[in-house]
Amino acid sequence: MTKQSLALVTGADGFIGSHLVEYLLNKGCNVRAFCLYNSNGSWGWLDRIDKEYKKNIEVVLGDIRDPICVKNALKGCDHVYHLAALIAIPYSYMAPASYVETNIMGTLNVIQAARELDVSKVVHTSTSETYGTAQFVPITEDHPLVAQSPYAASKIGADQIALSYWRSFETPVSVIRPFNTYGPRQSCRAVIPTIITQIAGGEKRIKLGSTTPTRDFNFILDTCSAFYEVGKSEACVGQVVNAASNYEISIGETVSLIADAMGARVEISSEAERVRPERSEVNRLFGDNSRIKRLTEWRPKYDGKDGFKRGIARTVEWFTKPNNLALYKLGQYSI
Template structure:
């Protein structure tokens, strides 16, 4: 494997894990990280020196078309993950989500069109489905923009698919369900629970406890990307990456507390509750299509797989160096 690939959003949670997985699978990787004055590579800073030396890191801004095109030069394939993803912040800064998620995606597509990239894997989200109207949710499920974030991702997905229909640009849309694991932001519920318990809290503050989610461990999500990259059957398609397992937020919190051998009280914090019509009450994904089109099989599926993924995540968060990066006592949107 000698193909050089661009990974946008490589400095983030999923992006940094995907960079590692790609390196392990023999790819030459060019990570696109958000420009900052300190020159930080985000979570890529945590990679071992041996892997870091293999990277051709590019600092830029996905909203700048010239910057995106320059980053893409010499790359055969693009994994497009760069996005604003925090749902609560999208209620406050909706325009930023349009500019980053939709215009940023357009920049990637136009650059790929001009440069003749062989494959683009564009990242969607299960939030585009909204509350499940039928389960398990397959790729034909209606889309529903229940937050500015999800609406921006629907727009980005449709722009991506339009370049396939209009210009024959080889686009595939991967739609991950509720990815979790080490390095994830405290804006997500599993790190919120773990970091509070690991810091000694006995009263765990959460939003709504009744919604269900289909949690997918980050290494399964990364292997889904690579399976799609290696398949010649996926162009022009939307493909779920789901564990095909459903659990409520409340039960997830109780399970984590049990694994961490901690007795806690679960409390609903009004600041963490979404507007009533914006809450996605049920997500439970169908992963049969990706299994049909690729060789992907999740290693952390079902309750046992979920437990194993949680154990790995807890182990990472419990290391003092890692936990110190999280402000467990502050609700940051």
């Protein structure tokens, strides 16, 4: 995209979305931020970004489930980065219909509006959870899709809606499939903030679910740069591309690494309420990033063990600032 173009970021009030807004602004892009409507006029995490950024974004409050609202937000935009979604896996066990409405119907609203308005590029956000437990590693984009949770099922459906518009109508869609993103501002729904905030709160016994699954963690800046590069690439149209660090580590090992970074000695306590149902747990995620490297200029800067340590250090630094830590309910299990 050019510096004169206007990019819409849906889900801009969330963790990745708010960072992507900052990233695009740093690249000189014009940004319209689509945030979930609320009566308080809150912009979510965008309320806490630097005031210089705030002056340069246009914020629209709405609901991704409403097609009229979505189409109005897309008017005049050249690019769309579609991140708005429900993402918590445990909550998808409790409220699966809301995941269908938000993730599948919301994506349909975005992609239909983009088609009608002749938008130049749509980058649709998928998730590594669509692969389920790895059947081979590293996981390429050709890996079978296996929904092990209602959340994963809704994202598979959303991905297919997006790709169907490319096949049916030549709508210029790319599907980016980030592996486990982490960094400042992430919810304690995710494991890394859960670990950091418990240690920062003085806990010596860290409450977690299963510690044996492995993940391919991506620092937030690498994820944002992947979005940007996919958005620029014509070669990515009609493609699914992994955004993965190509480094695998278990949850248990992640606890040790974070504890070392925070100078703490901890034990792990597995709590039943934090453990996924057996057939729903994704036991191994380890991504292949060769396609995105081939089709774009993207290269992860926080890859490998050393890169992961650097990303964790930056994340710990943010979370342990008193004003930031105060935003979290320490010790409370978040789904």
